[in-house]
Amino acid sequence: MIALVVHLELAPSHEAAFDELMRTTLDGIRALEPGTLVYALTADPARPAIRILLEVYRDEAAFRAHEAQPHVGAFLDARGALLARPAEVDWLEVRDLATGPAA
Structure with missing residues (x-):
């Protein structure tokens, strides 16, 4: 598994x-990407302009x-106009992953 943390x-x-x-x-990811295990949009309430994406892929x-x-592609094309500076991406190797039981 591989993971990205996008700042x-x-x-x-x-x-x-x-x-x-x-x-x-995210609607597209949910519908069409079985190999995307996690794709989370997070926000810091103390810093409203900050978003961090947590992404985990099967391989x-x-x-x-x-x-x-x-x-x-549409997201990548459009996001540049919304950013104050280029994204910073950390590429990570997932050593282990736990998910809760299915509801």
Whole structure:
């Protein structure tokens, strides 16, 4: 498994537009990406312009499939105008992963 932690700083007054763009992207991920195990949008209440994406993929092929999706391409094309600076990405190797029991 591989994981990404994507650090984003949004441009002033672009929080709502970014969150809406993410909602559309997350809908596509839920519907079309079985190899995407976790894709979480997080926000820091103390720093409203900060978003951190937590992404976990089954393997490199699942990540490549994610990157090839039209909803991901649309997200990447649109997000640049909403950021204060380029994203910072940490690439990680997942050593172990626990999920709760299915509801």
